[in-house]
Amino acid sequence: MLTQKIKSLVVMATAWLAIASSHAQTPAPSLEFPAASPAATIKQRVGLTDIEINYSRPSLKGRQAFGQLVPLGEVWRTGANSATKIKFSTAVNFGGATIPAGHYELFTIPGLQEWTVIIHQDSSQWGSYKYNLANDVARVKVIPAALSSPVESLTIEFASLRDESATLNLIWAQTVVPIKITVDVVTSLVPQIEAVMASAEPKKPYVNAAMFYLDHGLDLTKAAAWMDAAIAKQPATFYLVYRKAKILAAAGDKVGALAAAQASLEAALKAKNSIGEEYAKLNQDLIASLK
Numbered sequence: 001m002l003t004q005k006i007k008s009l010v011v012m013a014t015a016w017l018a019i020a021s022s023h024a025q026t027p028a029p030s031l032e033f034p035a036a037s038p039a040a041t042i043k044q045r046v047g048l049t050d051i052e053i054n055y056s057r058p059s060l061k062g063r064q065a066f067g068q069l070v071p072l073g074e075v076w077r078t079g080a081n082s083a084t085k086i087k088f089s090t091a092v093n094f095g096g097a098t099i100p101a102g103h104y105e106l107f108t109i110p111g112l113q114e115w116t117v118i119i120h121q122d123s124s125q126w127g128s129y130k131y132n133l134a135n136d137v138a139r140v141k142v143i144p145a146a147l148s149s150p151v152e153s154l155t156i157e158f159a160s161l162r163d164e165s166a167t168l169n170l171i172w173a174q175t176v177v178p179i180k181i182t183v184d185v186v187t188s189l190v191p192q193i194e195a196v197m198a199s200a201e202p203k204k205p206y207v208n209a210a211m212f213y214l215d216h217g218l219d220l221t222k223a224a225a226w227m228d229a230a231i232a233k234q235p236a237t238f239y240l241v242y243r244k245a246k247i248l249a250a251a252g253d254k255v256g257a258l259a260a261a262q263a264s265l266e267a268a269l270k271a272k273n274s275i276g277e278e279y280a281k282l283n284q285d286l287i288a289s290l291k
Contacts, residue, residue: 037080044158046166047185050089051158053106055079058172059153065173066110075118077128078108078170079154085122093182094119095140104137108170108177115142115177117170140179147174163215186216197226206230211243220251238267239279245286254290261286 037056044051058080063069070076078084083105090101099119107128109116121135154172163185170177193209206226213223227244234240245260265283268276 039081040156042156042158044161044166046092046158046161046181047163047183048090048188049092049183050087051092051166051181052087053084053156055084055106055154055156056081057153057155060150060173066175070110072110072112074109075128075131076108076110078106078156081126083107083120083123083125083128083131084156086119090183090188093180094138095142095179095181097138097140099138107131110175111144113143115144116140117142117177117179142177142179144175144177147171147176150174186218190218197222204229206233207240207243210247214243214247214250217250220247223247224251236267238264238271239275241267242279242283242286245283249286249290258287258290261290 035056037058039054039056042053056079058069060069066072084107085103086106087103088099088101092099095117097119103122105120105122105125107118107120109118117140119137119139120131121137123130123132123135125131150173151171155169157169157171158166159169159178160167165180165182168179168181170179189212193205193212197204197209204226206229210223210226210230213219213226224244224247227240227247231237231240231244241260241264245257245264248260249257261283265280265287268279268283270276271279
């Protein structure tokens with residue numbers, strides 16, 4: 001009888017130990033809280049250049065941004081938490097300074113009348129506590145502008161996009177700091193266009209090449225010939241004839257431009273659809289500008 005009781009106690013003890021062991025091995029639930037300054041990434045292609053910015057976005061929350069949260073006249077991480085990162089896939093002109101392709105940190109020195117915007121070697125630092133002037137790649141001066149209404153959270157955005165340029169806006173509270181970024185598309189792309197157009201490639205980018213040359217004031221004789229080649233492959237495309245008219249107008253061939261625009265207008269009107277209506281208006285405007 002005693003032996004049986006001992007066996008029962010052993011079984012019970014083993015069971016309790018197993019339960020206790022299973023509870024001990026159960027991990028505590030992981031907790032994730034909202035970030036006071038959420039991380040953000042913005043990517044933008046300017047011409048053939050990819051630009052990426054990684055930053056954290058502090059908010060006003062009833063406070064004053066510059067002069068309180070961010071001291072004037074001191075180096076700022078241009079965000080919160082880690083220093084703001086900026087990456088260029090090719091060389092760019094950043095506010096007047098030439099910056100090679102690469103990864104950098106973006107610091108600023110806010111001021112009432114003028115900001116200093118700094119491109120700094122990437123050291124993956126927290127804040128600006130280890131900022132070292134010796135690691136500056138470039139410093140540019142920028143005049144800030146006032147906003148009519150405050151922006152609650154720090155916002156970095158790209159505006160005024162063109163083939164060769166964009167404006168990088170640093171926006172917070174009632175301040176916007178615009179930095180002009182330019183890239184060299186023509187120097188890198190024209191040799192590639194010329195090589196492809198002179199090759200035996202059966203599918204050539206006639207329209208894109210012609211419009212690139214038109215938009216950048218390049219060889220308009222070549223542009224017209226390429227557009228003619230595109231039209232020959234698609235004779236009924238009135239929108240290509242309209243583009244041919246624009247090229248001729250830019251080249252100073254007023255008679256040829258008027259004839260092309262008139263032909264495009266007549267074809268667009270016959271289409272009797274929304275695209276035709278759009279190009280009828282475009283041709284009418286072009287014809288009016290040439291008279």
